[in-house]
Amino acid sequence: MKSKGQSSQSARFLLKLIIFCSLIVFAGTGAPQESRADEPLPAAMASYPKGTITSVHETTFQIDGRTFSLAPEAVLVDRHGDPLVPTTIRVDIDVTYRIQKGTTDKIDWIMLFLPW
Numbered sequence: 001m002k003s004k005g006q007s008s009q010s011a012r013f014l015l016k017l018i019i020f021c022s023l024i025v026f027a028g029t030g031a032p033q034e035s036r037a038d039e040p041l042p043a044a045m046a047s048y049p050k051g052t053i054t055s056v057h058e059t060t061f062q063i064d065g066r067t068f069s070l071a072p073e074a075v076l077v078d079r080h081g082d083p084l085v086p087t088t089i090r091v092d093i094d095v096t097y098r099i100q101k102g103t104t105d106k107i108d109w110i111m112l113f114l115p116w
Helices: 004-028
Strands: 050-056 061-063 066-078 094-099 106-113
Touching: none
Parallel strands: 066 106
Antiparallel strands: 050 061, 050 094, 061 066, 094 106
């Protein structure tokens, strides 16, 4: 038969084990903040302008008739966050974009919603 001290010690060990396992489970279930592109998906993406590419030229393109160009360090991604090349930009593609700070016509991040 266990003494009162052994029983108390076993209960503390069991409690520590339960807490440790709970921490492992909770730490592992957090939502990952990951992006497959060079830059993480912007947190404020919901407030970024949306539109449709209406025209593509040699160094510029239009979104809903407004002319833009890509900043040299621009990041292009698809709806899954996978990187894209600038040649992916074409007419009738829906986009969400961010205008580079300090400019009115340079895009530094753009998500293209390619057809399935």
